[in-house]
Amino acid sequence: MDHIILTGLRTILAFLIMMVIARILGKSTISQMTYHDFVAAITLGAFTANIAFNTTISLRQLLTAFLMFGGIAFLLMIVALRSRPLRKWISGQPTILIQDGKIMESNMRKLKITLDTLNQELREKFIFNIEEVHYAVLELNGRVSVLRKPEYLPVTRKDMNIPAGPRTSFPIELIMDGKTIEDNFQQNGITKEWLVSQAKVRGLALDSVNYAVISSNGHLFFDSYEDRIQHPVDQE
Missing domain, CATH: 3.30.240.20 (bsu07140 like domains)
Known part of the structure; x- marks a missing residue:
C-alpha cells in the first residue's frame, strides 16, 4: 500500500513539474515543435515517467536532472530568440520544396519527403493540381506553406474594386x-x-x-x- 501511495504522490509531483516547465517554455514551443523543442519534449517526457514510476532512482537525483534539462531547454530558447545564426542551428530553417513551380528534388531527398507526402500536404490545403503552386515551403514546425501562382489566387474585394464590408471584431x-x-x-x-x-x-x-x-x-x-x-x- 505504501508503494502505491508513493507512486501516486510521485506521479502528481511529476505532472505539476511538467506543467510548470511547459508554462515556462511557452505556447510557441508547444505549437511549433522545432528540432530543439522535439528533443526537449521527448527527454522531459522520459524524465517525467521516471519521476513517477522509477523508484530505484532517488527522487532528488531525478528532480535535479529534470530541472537542469528544463533550464537548458529554456536557455536554448532564449539564445535562439536573440541570435539568428544560432537559431538556424538550434531550430533549423524553412526548406523550399517547390520554387517557381519547379519541384526541388534535391531538397525533398534531403528531407526524405516523397511526392505522395507533398501531394497530401497540398490536398489538405485544397490544392489538387500541383501546377497551381508557385512556392511550397516546409516550415520549422513540419507544416507546408503554399503560395499559388497569380492566376490561381482567389479574387478579393480589392481586386473587384468592391468596398470593404462592415468592420469585424474579436468575438x-x-x-x-x-x-x-x-x-x-x-x-x-x-x-x-x-x-x-x-x-x-x-x-x-x-x-x-x-x-x-x-x-x-x-x-x-x-x-x-x-x-x-x-x-x-x-x-x-
Whole structure:
C-alpha cells in the first residue's frame, strides 16, 4: 500500500513539474515543435515517467536532472530568440520544396519527403493540381506553406474594386457552460441587465442559456440547454 501511495504522490509531483516547465517554455514551443523543442519534449517526457514510476532512482537525483534539462531547454530558447545564426542551428530553417513551380528534388531527398507526402500536404490545403503552386515551403514546425501562382489566387474585394464590408471584431463570450464571464462584461461595457433583456426577447431565461457570444459581425448568439430537436443525430 505504501508503494502505491508513493507512486501516486510521485506521479502528481511529476505532472505539476511538467506543467510548470511547459508554462515556462511557452505556447510557441508547444505549437511549433522545432528540432530543439522535439528533443526537449521527448527527454522531459522520459524524465517525467521516471519521476513517477522509477523508484530505484532517488527522487532528488531525478528532480535535479529534470530541472537542469528544463533550464537548458529554456536557455536554448532564449539564445535562439536573440541570435539568428544560432537559431538556424538550434531550430533549423524553412526548406523550399517547390520554387517557381519547379519541384526541388534535391531538397525533398534531403528531407526524405516523397511526392505522395507533398501531394497530401497540398490536398489538405485544397490544392489538387500541383501546377497551381508557385512556392511550397516546409516550415520549422513540419507544416507546408503554399503560395499559388497569380492566376490561381482567389479574387478579393480589392481586386473587384468592391468596398470593404462592415468592420469585424474579436468575438466576445458572455456566457460559457451556463456561467457569465464577468471580465468580458466589464472590459466591453456590457451590463447583465442588457443581456437578460436580449435573452427575454428570444424567449429565454438567462439560467437556461449554455453559451452566449457577440460574434465578430456584432450579432448576439444564444445557445440554450434545451435543444428542441426531435431527432438528434448520434445520440446514444
